[in-house]
Amino acid sequence: MKLIMFIALFSTFSIIVLGGDTIKKETFTVYGNCGMCKSRIEKSLKISEVSSAQWDKNTKILSVKYNANAITLDSLQKIVASVGHDTEKYKAADEVYNDLPGCCLYRENKESH
């Protein structure tokens, strides 16, 4: 009897653990210019919570597949902003942005002079 209860409990637990990962696919806008931006943006999301991240320099759209139980879309946008790239929700810190190579300064048009 005790053994049956144990097995029942254990299998319920296993189902919760195994069924825990919810992989979500989302897209959001990330500002940048060139191939260097692309590798910087994608490299910032090489973390265990993200299974794939691809940025298109023409459309400025980042497609990301991530474990929604482990990280939020908001946090992903913050990570991208932390390496110098504005997203649709978060702005990169000026100090980080100003350290980017010249070809990557995507704000140029907005903030010249």
Ligand SMILES: [Cu+2]
């Ligand atoms: Cu660049």
